[in-house]
């Protein structure tokens with residue numbers, strides 16, 4: 189199994205592997221974006237310092253195990269969101285996830301981050317497809333794979349990865365791009 193690089197860049201953004209030292213910046217970014225994040229991200233409600241520290245510890249373990257590669261999205265020195273590659277869609281595939289700080293949305297940040305991750309994923313020898321899942325009501329999230337040339341495969345019931353968030357409908361849209 190090959191891992192992607194610790195840092196990536198595309199357009200206006202850089203991505204670098206989350207580190208334990210980022211806990212305060214992660215907590216601030218989530219807290220400042222809570223109203224938007226909690227609509228779609230079930231983990232966001234009740235976020236606190238322990239959850240931020242725990243997430244970063246988990247990121248290290250998941251990276252080392254080759255299960256997930258989570259990056260801070262940065263513009264200059266500022267952390268503006270998070271994006272990652274997840275090995276949870278079967279052999280030959282990686283799934284992209286992302287969120288962006290509310291002060292930074294609407295400027296192509298998620299699209300640039302997903303472009304960097306798509307390229308990195310498809311550069312790994314065993315990866316032949318990358319997929320993006322989003323709730324059917326999350327139109328902004330759906331714009332990212334559409335803009336990057338992914339194919340819309342269709343809709344399916346949400347996987348039970350987490351309990352649902354307030355705006356989620358229970359139906360996901362699945363997008364895919366292949367090498």
Ligand SMILES: CC(C)(COP(=O)(O)OP(=O)(O)OC[C@H]1O[C@@H](n2cnc3c(N)ncnc32)[C@H](O)[C@@H]1OP(=O)(O)O)[C@@H](O)C(=O)NCCC(=O)NCCS
Nearest residue numbers: 228286287288293294295296297298299322327328329331
């Ligand atoms: C979804 C999210 C990641 C988008 O990040 P972003 O950096 O603003 O994304 P981009 O600027 O690259 O693209 C956003 C697109 O959505 C569009 N958009 C924004 N709000 C929208 C809305 N309410 N309805 C429809 N489209 C919308 C923008 O116009 C843009 O499309 P365009 O370039 O065709 O005009 C960000 O809003 C976010 O973090 N939301 C909360 C968490 C979340 O939903 N994460 C994804 C879970 S699958």
